[in-house]
Structure formats: C-alpha cells, structure tokens
Amino acid sequence: MKSSERSAPRIITLTTDFGTKDSFVAEMKGVILSINPQAVIVDVTHEVRPHAIDEGAFVLASAVRYFPKGTIHIAVVDPGVGSCRRGILVKAGDHFFVGPDNGIFSLVLSKSDDFRAFHITNEKFVFDLKSPTFQGRDVFAPVAACFSKGLPCEEFGKEISDLVLFEAPKPEVSGDTISGRVIFIDRFGNVITNMTPECLVGFEGRGTVTVNNVCAEKAECYAMSAEDRLSFLFNSSGNLELFVKSKSAADMYGIRRGDPVVVRIDKG
Amino acid sequence: MKSSERSAPRIITLTTDFGTKDSFVAEMKGVILSINPQAVIVDVTHEVRPHAIDEGAFVLASAVRYFPKGTIHIAVVDPGVGSCRRGILVKAGDHFFVGPDNGIFSLVLSKSDDFRAFHITNEKFVFDLKSPTFQGRDVFAPVAACFSKGLPCEEFGKEISDLVLFEAPKPEVSGDTISGRVIFIDRFGNVITNMTPECLVGFEGRGTVTVNNVCAEKAECYAMSAEDRLSFLFNSSGNLELFVKSKSAADMYGIRRGDPVVVRIDKG
Amino acid sequence: MKSSERSAPRIITLTTDFGTKDSFVAEMKGVILSINPQAVIVDVTHEVRPHAIDEGAFVLASAVRYFPKGTIHIAVVDPGVGSCRRGILVKAGDHFFVGPDNGIFSLVLSKSDDFRAFHITNEKFVFDLKSPTFQGRDVFAPVAACFSKGLPCEEFGKEISDLVLFEAPKPEVSGDTISGRVIFIDRFGNVITNMTPECLVGFEGRGTVTVNNVCAEKAECYAMSAEDRLSFLFNSSGNLELFVKSKSAADMYGIRRGDPVVVRIDKG
Known part of the structure; x- marks a missing residue:
C-alpha cells in the first residue's frame, strides 16, 4: 500500500431496507462517525422492500464493483435480527462486507472464489452483540467503523466456512x-x-x-x-x-x- | 480538547420536512459548504410529514444520542417561517441545535437539564434574518456553518429562557x-x-x-x-x-x- | 486562487431521475470516489420525474447559485442515452456542468452570458464513450471526477457553440x-x-x-x-x-x- 492510499479516507457503503423517514440510517451514521470521523459514508440504497433479502443482494452486487479497493459494505436486510442467525465480516477480493449471515452477500460472493468469512463474536467492538431489534446500529455499524481504522479481520471473531448462501436462480x-x-x-x-x-x-x-x-x-x-x-x-x-x-x-x-x-x- | 479532536471535521445533521424532490435541501448544503468546506453533513431525514413538528422532534431525538460530541443539529419543520417566531441556537450537553423556536427541540431538550438557548439576531451570520419562506437556507444553514467554525454561542444573539417547549404526552x-x-x-x-x-x-x-x-x-x-x-x-x-x-x-x-x-x- | 482554496475538497453535485431504490446513483458515486477520493459528493435530487428534462433543469438551476465557486454539477436526465446526442462539459462563471447535451442546462446557462461548452470525446477519461444505457456512470461521473482533479476543459474535447438549449416559457x-x-x-x-x-x-x-x-x-x-x-x-x-x-x-x-x-x- 502506497502512502497516498493509506491516507485516503475509508469508504463505508450502506444497503438496507430501513427507508429514509425514520432515524435508523442516521443512527448508524452517527455510530460510524463517532468511531471513525474520517469515514466516508455512501448510501447504496435504503429502499430495498422490507425483508427482501434477495432484492438487497441484487442491488448491492450491482454497486460493489464500482467502488474502490478497500471499501467496506454494510448490508442490513435482516428479518432474523435478534435470533441465533450470526453476524459476519467477509473479505472478498479487495472489498469487505459486514452484515447478517442470511444470504444478503450471496450474489456478490458468487463472483469471488477466495473469500474469507468471520463470525462476529468479539464484544469489544460492538454495543450489544445480542441487540434484539437493531444490530445495524449495535453490531454492524461499530464493527465496520472499527475495521475501517485498520484492525485485522481475525480480531472480530473466528473464521467460518458454512455461510448461508442462496444460489441465484439460473436460466x-x-x-x-x-x-x-x-x-x-x-x-x-x-x-x-x-x-x-x-x-x-x-x-x-x-x-x-x-x-x-x-x-x-x-x-x-x-x-x-x-x-x-x-x-x-x-x-x-x-x-x-x-x-x-x-x-x-x-x-x-x-x-x-x-x-x-x-x-x-x-x-x- | 486535544489537537486530534480540534482537527476533526465538524458534523452538521439535517432534519426537515423538505422531501428530496425539490432543491431545498441542496440549497442548504450548498450554503453550509460555502461557509465551511470541512463540514460533514449527515441527513437524519427529510421525510417528516409536512408541518408535523412533533414528528420531526421524535425522529431527531431518536438520532441525536448516536452522534459524537460537538455535533450540530439543524432541524427545520417550520410552518411559522416568516412570522415573529424566533430562530434559536441551543447548547445542550455536548450537542448543538439550530432551528425555529417552535418546539421542534422539545423532546431532545427534555433529556437535558442544563441547556442554554440563544435568540439568533446577529445579521452578520445570516443571509436574511427575516427571510419570509426559507430560513433553513437563509438563517439556520449559515448560522450552523459559521458556528461549526468555532464561534461562541453568544455571538449569534442574546441568551433567552422562554423557549417554546411542548411536553410529550406521558402515559x-x-x-x-x-x-x-x-x-x-x-x-x-x-x-x-x-x-x-x-x-x-x-x-x-x-x-x-x-x-x-x-x-x-x-x-x-x-x-x-x-x-x-x-x-x-x-x-x-x-x-x-x-x-x-x-x-x-x-x-x-x-x-x-x-x-x-x-x-x-x-x-x- | 489562494492556497487555502486550492486544498479545499472539490464538490460534485448530482441531479438525476434515477431514484434511490436502484444502484444507479451508488455506481456513479463509486466511480467518482475511485478516481478522486477527495471529492465531496452532494445530491441535489434523484427524484426528477423519469425523462423530465425541463423539471431537472428547473431543480438544478434553483440549487446552483448556493454552491461555492468551483463546484462541478453532474445532471443526468437522459432519455437519449446511447443515441448520437453529445456529452458535454460546460464552464459558466465559476461553476462547471457535465451531462448530456439535451437542454438540461438550459435554465442555468440562461443566467450566464459567457459560458463555454466542450464536446466530450476524449476516450482517456471515460469508461465507455458509447455506453448504450448508462453514460451517467460510464461517461459523466468519470469526466467530472477527472476534471475535479484539476484538468483543463480543453482536455476533454473540442469547444462547441451549438448546444441544445430550450427557452423557458416566458410570461x-x-x-x-x-x-x-x-x-x-x-x-x-x-x-x-x-x-x-x-x-x-x-x-x-x-x-x-x-x-x-x-x-x-x-x-x-x-x-x-x-x-x-x-x-x-x-x-x-x-x-x-x-x-x-x-x-x-x-x-x-x-x-x-x-x-x-x-x-x-x-x-x-
């Protein structure tokens, strides 16, 4: 990494079904900027139909390739929030992904053959690992923001190999x-x-x-x-x-x- | 304040009922960035129902606590724009609020017991103190942007103690x-x-x-x-x-x- | 230009009819930040009615005057994308405009009497000069981002004097x-x-x-x-x-x- 790259601000994108009339998205942005004031936050969309994981997966996968190396993508379409579904941090090529382990990253990971996934379990980097209704704010935003400051993936939890991935229907x-x-x-x-x-x-x-x-x-x-x-x-x-x-x-x-x-x- | 904090960009959040199809919000952002190019602007929401002060108050109060110390929050749900209702700058804890004195900050201030409010009267920091239809752009955006550069609250007008505050209906x-x-x-x-x-x-x-x-x-x-x-x-x-x-x-x-x-x- | 101005981040605004539920806008932002990580991107609106060039022209013209000198405005309401309509870069006063040559800049240019327009033809600064469906991402975003890094207008193509301009209906x-x-x-x-x-x-x-x-x-x-x-x-x-x-x-x-x-x- 050249020094010019190191000093560039880290981009964090957001893809959710939260809409823009409530304070959900702003709460996440506040958390991110509290942890890393240098983060550059870019909205992909917040208009995914409520609970439509496959739609979120599609929009995210369409956008990812146009962002620079090192971008961190948070995606939260998360009907299973608060249940035993895991939170994950994934490295795929030069991009990083943070969100629920419910298939939301299926499409983008289907284009990568060497990704590594980590189960978020380190309580040090989250507000509330078992947040019952809003892990976007309590888990994924703080993990992405901490990660954007230069921590290694391994700090957040153990590597796992059994991600929930759905296969996009093929012609x-x-x-x-x-x-x-x-x-x-x-x-x-x-x-x-x-x-x-x-x-x-x-x-x-x-x-x-x-x-x-x-x-x-x-x-x-x-x-x-x-x-x-x-x-x-x-x-x-x-x-x-x-x-x-x-x-x-x-x-x-x-x-x-x-x-x-x-x-x-x-x-x- | 440590030097690392001093050099951090100042965050200005926006909560309005302006929607996103018109140019209102962009005009405010243009004004802010013209005055302080280092400002980091974060949208809380622009989808408050038109004129619904209580709804704006609720969404703003939900978001504020997640932003870092020193954040400046502009809120403009302002059916009384152009009338004799006052414009105010409020310091509450480590957060600052700029907007009309119509109760929009009631909920967030109800959680603070030591806030100080100032009546915006100094024409030096505004485009048009009596702007009849758009004080978001002509008063509140320039005041927030000037304030974000480090001026003391007292510069903007006299301290007042008779804010318009509504009490949220309690169970x-x-x-x-x-x-x-x-x-x-x-x-x-x-x-x-x-x-x-x-x-x-x-x-x-x-x-x-x-x-x-x-x-x-x-x-x-x-x-x-x-x-x-x-x-x-x-x-x-x-x-x-x-x-x-x-x-x-x-x-x-x-x-x-x-x-x-x-x-x-x-x-x- | 003073040194303080030179180091200020360059603002790029976006006015489109792309909406916010798809990944179109995020793709453009990813392209811009890949080329110029220091760019500050501001949404004017993405809610122009689909294909309504005159509406986009109106909203853009309302916003422009409030942005600082040097701001670059991308506008993409572009039913003719992929046809022989030209892509243009325009300098008008201290502002710059990038988009299709279909009249979208008519209103803002009607207030300027000394603008200069350039036909975007230099393939060096675009992804695909003949992109059939999305020149916002493939032409206008990269041109604006490259231009924001300090290139002269002449680098992007020849100066032209026959812009498509519609006259706003006058009373x-x-x-x-x-x-x-x-x-x-x-x-x-x-x-x-x-x-x-x-x-x-x-x-x-x-x-x-x-x-x-x-x-x-x-x-x-x-x-x-x-x-x-x-x-x-x-x-x-x-x-x-x-x-x-x-x-x-x-x-x-x-x-x-x-x-x-x-x-x-x-x-x-």
Whole structure:
C-alpha cells in the first residue's frame, strides 16, 4: 500500500431496507462517525422492500464493483435480527462486507472464489452483540467503523466456512430455448432478467425474447427503439433487459418480479 | 480538547420536512459548504410529514444520542417561517441545535437539564434574518456553518429562557393499568408507543398489551414471534413497540398515530 | 486562487431521475470516489420525474447559485442515452456542468452570458464513450471526477457553440394583464410559477392573481395567510408562488404543472 492510499479516507457503503423517514440510517451514521470521523459514508440504497433479502443482494452486487479497493459494505436486510442467525465480516477480493449471515452477500460472493468469512463474536467492538431489534446500529455499524481504522479481520471473531448462501436462480437451457426470470424492476419500470450474454451464446439478438406472451424487439439503446413497443437490450450490468421507450414496461405489460422470460435462438 | 479532536471535521445533521424532490435541501448544503468546506453533513431525514413538528422532534431525538460530541443539529419543520417566531441556537450537553423556536427541540431538550438557548439576531451570520419562506437556507444553514467554525454561542444573539417547549404526552397510570399512545409508525409498519420500561415498572411482559381491541403477544425479537400475530417488545430506542412478523402491524390492524395503547399488569 | 482554496475538497453535485431504490446513483458515486477520493459528493435530487428534462433543469438551476465557486454539477436526465446526442462539459462563471447535451442546462446557462461548452470525446477519461444505457456512470461521473482533479476543459474535447438549449416559457404581457404558467409543484403542494418581480413591474401585490378561476390573496409569509385560502407571495427563488397555509394548494385546487396563471395589475 502506497502512502497516498493509506491516507485516503475509508469508504463505508450502506444497503438496507430501513427507508429514509425514520432515524435508523442516521443512527448508524452517527455510530460510524463517532468511531471513525474520517469515514466516508455512501448510501447504496435504503429502499430495498422490507425483508427482501434477495432484492438487497441484487442491488448491492450491482454497486460493489464500482467502488474502490478497500471499501467496506454494510448490508442490513435482516428479518432474523435478534435470533441465533450470526453476524459476519467477509473479505472478498479487495472489498469487505459486514452484515447478517442470511444470504444478503450471496450474489456478490458468487463472483469471488477466495473469500474469507468471520463470525462476529468479539464484544469489544460492538454495543450489544445480542441487540434484539437493531444490530445495524449495535453490531454492524461499530464493527465496520472499527475495521475501517485498520484492525485485522481475525480480531472480530473466528473464521467460518458454512455461510448461508442462496444460489441465484439460473436460466435453463433446452435446445435453442433459454428460460429465465425477471429478477428486478427498476425505477423506470425497466425489467431486468437473470440472463446474460454468457448464458445466451449464439443469440446475439437473432431470435425472440418473450415475456407474458409478448414478444420484444431488439434495440441498440432506449432512444433508438420503437414507441410504445416492448424492446430489449443488454443493460449496463450486462443483463438482458426489457423496456418501453420513455415508459414503464412493467406497468404497460403487467410484468412482475419472478415472471418467466423465454429466449428462442434463431440459428437459421 | 486535544489537537486530534480540534482537527476533526465538524458534523452538521439535517432534519426537515423538505422531501428530496425539490432543491431545498441542496440549497442548504450548498450554503453550509460555502461557509465551511470541512463540514460533514449527515441527513437524519427529510421525510417528516409536512408541518408535523412533533414528528420531526421524535425522529431527531431518536438520532441525536448516536452522534459524537460537538455535533450540530439543524432541524427545520417550520410552518411559522416568516412570522415573529424566533430562530434559536441551543447548547445542550455536548450537542448543538439550530432551528425555529417552535418546539421542534422539545423532546431532545427534555433529556437535558442544563441547556442554554440563544435568540439568533446577529445579521452578520445570516443571509436574511427575516427571510419570509426559507430560513433553513437563509438563517439556520449559515448560522450552523459559521458556528461549526468555532464561534461562541453568544455571538449569534442574546441568551433567552422562554423557549417554546411542548411536553410529550406521558402515559397515565391508574392502578395496574397504564394508558399510553401510538407516537410513530415506522417504515415497516411497526407501531411505536410512548411507553418505556420506566413507566411500566412491574410489567416485565406479564400482563396484556392492547391496541384497538387487539391483544398483543410478548416476543423476544421480530423473528421469534408468531406469524400473522400482533406482538410486542421493547425496541432499540427503549419504547414499547407493537409489530407483526415481516408484515405491517399498522396496515393489518388499522393502527394510526395517536391511537390509545393500554397495558394491564398482571401481578398475580 | 489562494492556497487555502486550492486544498479545499472539490464538490460534485448530482441531479438525476434515477431514484434511490436502484444502484444507479451508488455506481456513479463509486466511480467518482475511485478516481478522486477527495471529492465531496452532494445530491441535489434523484427524484426528477423519469425523462423530465425541463423539471431537472428547473431543480438544478434553483440549487446552483448556493454552491461555492468551483463546484462541478453532474445532471443526468437522459432519455437519449446511447443515441448520437453529445456529452458535454460546460464552464459558466465559476461553476462547471457535465451531462448530456439535451437542454438540461438550459435554465442555468440562461443566467450566464459567457459560458463555454466542450464536446466530450476524449476516450482517456471515460469508461465507455458509447455506453448504450448508462453514460451517467460510464461517461459523466468519470469526466467530472477527472476534471475535479484539476484538468483543463480543453482536455476533454473540442469547444462547441451549438448546444441544445430550450427557452423557458416566458410570461406574456398584454396591457395590465400578465399571463404565466405553473412550472413546478413542490413537496408541500405549493405552486411555483414562471413569474418574477421583473416581469410584474407595477404589481407589488395590488391587483389579482388567478389560477383555474380561483383568485389568490396576497400574503407576507405562509403563517400570516388565511386558513384554507389560496394565497400568493414571492418565494425564496424569487418566483410568484401560490399556496394554502399548511395544506397542498395543488391538491385543494387541482392545479397542475403547465396550468395558466394570470396577474391583473390594479393601477387605480
């Protein structure tokens, strides 16, 4: 590490389902800045649907790659708070993750093959290890802030190898037909699927993309698509995305998270 | 004050009913950073219901204790802006408060017994002392920013002792029955009451908690409660809270702010 | 520039229609902080209605004047992303602007008579100059971050003089009658018009202000207006604003963006 890097402020990101009308997020930020006044806190989102671990996992995984090395990511979508589910600190590549061991880091860790996870048990770095309702403030914020000051992962608890990880549903291939799912609807009503170019080898836009019995048309970008027409492209995260120019595809075609999306490759 | 503390950036928090779709909040932040580029600004919330001073007071009071000593808290829920209501700077313990003298600091000051309040009258530190519609930008932001650079409170105006303070409604005790109120509904639809362990001596979970004729069940944490069942616990702020596991108790039982909540202590 | 100014962190503001539930904004912030860890990022808003360039232009123009000299403003309301519309870097007075060349900077530039604009073409400072769906992250964030480190505008591309600029609709004067428009409804339901004191010479509150056949009453401030009565004042941006005390004028009188507002000056 060069000296210029050492003196750079440490970034701590927050991904939660806490919303912004309550004081939850501010309480976490107050705790972090009390412990490390030099921390730079960045909100990823606090608008994850309440208790939707998979949605939080998706948004976090989309954002992580754009943050600099050394960034610490706190994620708290935590319906199991106060139960026996563990709190964890994970090192994956050059990024660090702090939150509940409930699968929230599944997607981001699925892209890493050498991560190390630690069970947070050292009471020295938390306010209340058994906080019944708000470990975001009482465990994860203080752990991330203490860690941002340069402590080694091992200080926080023992290394573990049995993390709770869910596998993201993968598209199924059957001959020239690939069946995937809608995994997210974004603010614009654009429909994000779990299909990427890797699982659509040979597709390259030749063939059909169908959702809810509607066939989508290939487009190069939003602006260069037909008006009022379901279109598709590969979006900025590399996912197959369905959209309607300047409108909400989800509203217009009643598309919801979980809906099946089918690609038929035309090899003719 | 040690030199390491002196050089730490000063934190200024913001609690308003301005929302985030307009430029109000950004205008305040621009003013603050123009005066003190080293200020670290933290949003508590901008989603207080328009003009709901008591709600702003509640959210602010919940957050304050987690911020470090020396933090300056601006709160602007200000239906009386432009009238003769005063602007104030308050020192309470190691925290400072800037905003309208309309009761917004009532809850946080009720926990302090040695606060000092100053009527903001020095035109030197404001853009427009009589700004008719936006003193958040024209008075409170510049005062907080100037104050964050190290001026004494006395510079901003005379000390006053007749602040507008409302008293939070307290639970009423009648024999083994304690009657309180719903004071807040959080993002999850959890129902926060004004009842704390101090006013429920002898309760310890033995007895009944009733709201809108529904009896709630004791739970240790959200996860360890029965499905679809109104439950209660003492939350992360120490308040008696009613909830339904992974659902909105407020929606499910039609509970609203102000509704009565009754605890009957079973001493049998 | 004094040395104290040189060492101050550079502020980068963000105005978008990305909302806060997706990872778009966080991706941009990650990119900026990866390039310039000293950047101070301030959200103006991410709640511009999807694709509403004029609304983004209005909110940005309202905020800019309160930020310090040297601030860099990124604005991304960009239905034409991926098409042949250009990306631009603009210097106007002591502020800088980065975003699509689609009119989003029209209002703020209409107040400047000596701006210089540059077409972003240097691939050295972007991730993907032809990014089909997310130039906020792939072009504008890296350009702003690189620029914040001290590069001259000329490094990013050639100077151009044919920016896309729309003219804000101006009030029409006919004798003693001035006809304007509603240009924005704020969070409180207050109704902002395009009429300023400059276009209402001789008015000074004597005469009538009418919208949707309802006549508004003059008020000095929100608090000193009649209950449940449409009132008007000149707001904190200098615009004629219609409101109802502690209520939403827009909801109460069904007022929408674009509705005509008529002022009749009483010179009697």
